[in-house]
Amino acid sequence: MRRSTVRELLKVTRQPGMISFALGLPPAGLFPVAETRRAAQTVLEAGGGQALQYSETEGLPELRDWIAARYSNPGLKVTRANVLVTSGSQQALDLIGRVFLEEGDRVVVENPTYLALLGAWRPCGVKFLAAPCDNEGMRVSEVRPLLERRPKLLYTTPNFQNPQGTTLSRERREELVELMAQHDAGIVEDDPYGELRYEGETRPDLFALDAAAAGRSGRGMNVIRTGTFSKTLAPGLRVGWVIGPEEVVDKLVVAKQAADLHTGTFSQFLACELLRDRVLERQIPRLREVCRERRDAMWAALSRHFPGDARWTKPEGGMFLMVTLAEEVNTTILLPQALEQGVAYAPGADFHLDGRGGNTMRLNFSNCPPNQIEEGISRLGKLLKGRGLTGTGC
Secondary structure: OOOOHHHHHHHHHOOOOOEEOOOOOOOHHHOOHHHHHHHHHHHHHHHHHHHOOOOOOOOOHHHHHHHHHHOOEOOEOOOHHHEEEEOHHHHHHHHHHHHHOOOOOEEEEEEOOOHHHHHHHHHHOOEEEEEEEEOOEEOHHHHHHHHHHOOOEEEEOOOOOOOOOOOOOHHHHHHHHHHHHHOOOEEEEEOOOOOOEOOOOOOOOHHHHHHHHHHHHOOOOOEEEEEEOOOOOOHHHOOEEEEOOHHHHHHHHHHHHHHOOOOOHHHHHHHHHHHHOOHHHHHHHHHHHHHHHHHHHHHHHHHHHOOOOOEEOOOOEOOEEEEEOOOOOOHHHHHHHHHHOOEEOEEHHHHOOOOOOOOEEEEEOOOOOHHHHHHHHHHHHHHHHOHHHOHHHO
16 A cells, blocks of 8 residues: 555645645635535534434435436436445445455556555455556557456546546447457446536446346346545545446445444435526536636647647546656656646656556646646746756756
8 A cells, every 4th residue: 555646645735835736626716615515504403313323334325216207317226235335435445456356466557557556455355457548538449458367446537637638549449348348357447527628529438338238148247346525525525426236336335334324414405405496507517618728728828838849638628638748757766846836737657557648637627716726837848848848957
């Protein structure tokens, strides 16, 4: 086990005057503060004792019903028995590791991949198998040879992946679902950013594709899906969920009972009240508008200020993009110089397996307004074009 480099940066980025592109922070100015205040008052007046009491491990029935309805469609019936409410989707990933993974098991992950997933599953003693990615997400053709090593699970963030911001194409989604079912290996579909689409067509989720394929063939379900309110309502609520077959959810409940008994009752009641007040329906369009503007501002600033040989991903949504610099640049070594200039980013090496990604950086565009994005990218650009490419910056 090791500390998360990105989480540790939170302490530094709170310094006055620091412009941070390092953390996956939603725009704090859009948090529904007034609505949450009213929701808290309503919850406490309607039955404060119940909202402050212990609760059942599975989560509040009304919240599980809402999640089940949200992810059902004409060809897929999700019920509350398929839903476990967790303390953020990060806990869902942790519980999946506790239930499914043993020392020596192999897991396929995107390369680069979500840093906190590695932190959650490393203590299980697993071996990660790196699947390369391109602008259409995980390259499924590169997954095929990895299946010869008999992995137990494959982890993917198909929508606006963290750290790259890329989205898995529909063709690859269908191919991946079929391929993993053929090899009897499960898929963990992590979808914290799916609601934050700014352009392009929505792709079907892996869970729905797998359900349709299972219905046609008569086989069992093969995908577990995780989600969260952290990117749409507020991360401080720490309310997420996992959706899967009843047998899987039952085992995850046992693991959660050992971990924390249940997700915070008050947070769940708050989430239910905010949903009842249709805050989410009003919040998502506002988030999309603001984050699209900030993404576009970062693209424009990168074009103006970064070296001509730099390239970056073009996400259709989400909160991140990844920059690739010249081979001789080491963004981990460069970071202290950037912090001295009052700007922070996440070094890309931490998201990569096999020692790759030393010349990459993950940039978050959702947290800062356009004027700060312009200033922060300008500072980084000057560093890269000047002393950042000589001496200790390389």
